Amino acid sequence: MSTQWKYLVVGLKTTLMGSFKTEALQEELDKQGRLGWELVNVVHATPTVSSPTLIFKKAQ
Structure with a gap:
């Protein structure tokens, strides 16, 4: 039997200039990992999205 996956897509918030804080990235990664x-x-x-999008998976 093959593993079935659930996926989670999280957009990381950016500033008006398009940058983001590495602390915010670390926080989100830690949160989802827990x-x-x-x-x-x-x-x-x-072209339509300026902020990084994080894609996660976990087994159902």
Whole structure:
């Protein structure tokens, strides 16, 4: 039987200039890790999204 996954997508808040605090990133990673989520990808700026998007997964 194959493992089924749940996914979580979290947008990291940025400043008006498009930067973000590394402390905020660390906080979000720690928070989701405590909840059992594993980071699998980070999507950086695209033409329509300026803030990094974190993608997590965990087994159902």
